[in-house]
Amino acid sequence: MIRGSTCFASILAVLAFFTWLADAAPVRAIEIQRVKSPGGIEAWLVRDTSVPILSIEFSFRGGRTFDPLDKSGLSNLLSGLLDEGAGTLDSKAFQTELENKSIQMSFGAGRDAFSGSLKTLNEHRSRAIELLSLALTEPRFDKEPVERMRQQALVALKRGTTNPDYIAGRTWATAVFGNHPYSRPSLGNEKSLQAITRKDLLKVIKERFARNLLIVGVTGDITPAKLGPLLDQAFGGLPERTELHTIPEVEPNLSGDTYVVELDVPQSAIRFGQTGLKRNHPDWYTSLVMNYVLGSGSFSSRLFTEVRDKRGLAYSVGAGLSPMRYTALISGHAGTNNENVADSLKIIQTEWHRMRKGGVSANELAHAKSYLTGSFPLRLSSTDRIARTLVAIQYHDLGIDYISKRSSYINAVTQDDIANLAQHLLDPDALTFVIVGKPKGVSATAPAPKI
Missing domain, CATH: 3.30.830.10 (Metalloenzyme, LuxS/M16 peptidase-like)
Structure with missing residues (x-):
């Protein structure tokens, strides 16, 4: 779910005006630098000084495929809640900080990876990194946002029951993948969504968000020397290692039916x-x-x-x-x-x-x-x-x-x-x-x- 300031696009448009000619020209060679933080966190960096913006994309190996059978939809629900309050900031306070500082933050639950994104103007990057760290290590999962996001998922599920494309996708996954986790719906089902608790959400954070599963890509107006400490600030509070349970390979049921x-x-x-x-x-x-x-x-x-x-x-x-x-x-x-x-x-x-x-x-x-x-x-x-x-x-x-x-x-x-x-x-x-x-x-x- 994408969060952030509604004025961020306008700010980018103004900045982009001054680099339009450069963007219209053939793409220049991109230099990728490996950056290792003092704490040992690695990121790949492409430095771009054309605009004062920092973009951080990251993922943890292991996505919604690792949701328990009776808690399908857990990762998807989690992705909508990480920026709904963290640390001492409740949902409204957290969202207000993002809005006032033109910070974009979002999370997503794919089949095989859980992703995150942060985009900020350089003048606010220190606070943006603090908020990202809080979201990953101290999410609140207060009752109001949890129930609000749960209801949104339930409404989406109900709409899907009459949507031919949704039904086709779900039927395809079930027919092809059988009992494998790939067959499970990303949103979950009504029973599994109702069963998800705050404890379940915290368990995902504890068991799946660790530095050995982390992949980071960074682009923007920042040097490797300055990026290193920011990586530690953003991700240093995560556990060093975790081990995911084994998921078997699946031979799709594709027999021409x-x-x-x-x-x-x-x-x-x-x-x-x-x-x-x-x-x-x-x-x-x-x-x-x-x-x-x-x-x-x-x-x-x-x-x-x-x-x-x-x-x-x-x-x-x-x-x-x-x-x-x-x-x-x-x-x-x-x-x-x-x-x-x-x-x-x-x-x-x-x-x-x-x-x-x-x-x-x-x-x-x-x-x-x-x-x-x-x-x-x-x-x-x-x-x-x-x-x-x-x-x-x-x-x-x-x-x-x-x-x-x-x-x-x-x-x-x-x-x-x-x-x-x-x-x-x-x-x-x-x-x-x-x-x-x-x-x-x-x-x-x-x-x-x-x-």
Whole structure:
């Protein structure tokens, strides 16, 4: 949940005006520095003196996957409460400090990591760091904000019961991941949310927030010498080590079934997919280029061209790589009128067959490489985006020189590489579909799991 001043964007806009020409020019080489604090906390830093801003992004390995079965939704609830009062500051006082000093602070609970973000003007960075430290080490979890956030989650769950996209996502996760923690809803369910106590929230802080699980990326107008003590101030109060319990790998249930959830709506929500590659697989960049052509290339992908552009069957369609800690998928989505579902599914399967049999053309390969290398600098267009990229690079162990080498990895992919990978990886017969709506001409091959 994002917090902070409503005037912060205005301040940034004024500052950005003076650096507009620089931002419009080609992205300069980014120098990443390893910084180790006096207390031994490491961060990667990209120094940017163009504006007096500090952005800190961080994550702890181990996300909502580690929530207890009967307390699903715990991490998500926690992410909305860490800035709702800490130390001697209750919720109102804490939020007032953020607002008055134009400090942005937010937290998020992903499947495999719990993340945090802090963005502040340099003149307030000392206090901002103090507030972050309090949020991580002395959260209050007072009754009023806990119940308020719990009710927000319960309302969101209730809205989801009539939302085709939400139902499709939940049904997909349950069908594919079975009893594995990946199948659990990020928001939890009504019973689990009602069961979460203040003690449960404090237990997460104690058992999962530790320096050995911490990854930090920093961008802004600060020197390594000044950053070191700030790292200790922000994170030095955390335990030095903790050990997470073991989560098993999961073999997704992707046997080519079609699951249909009847819902009286004019348009169906579709989820589909098959097994993919983890981020550390040697063929990752080949799969990245291949999938851009197949499904992730927005308006230029084969799925978009064949399903929407040429035939007008769907208002949205695409597929992307979904690498996770304990498995990996190629997962896709589509949205279409009930009458067009059957034809849409046939074309998706046809395109899977076509890629497997014929790979990509020289023009498709060149376009994919051009986009994937040329669009990457957009991820580095602000201090917080750069800091998030630094965290991601560390999380996936890509190396401190990744930014400078990424283009070479993509440009090294050949048509033969894609042809070989497509033959071994893509399996049209294993494509598994979840459809929520009243699709015409589509029959379920297996009963949809309850969610």
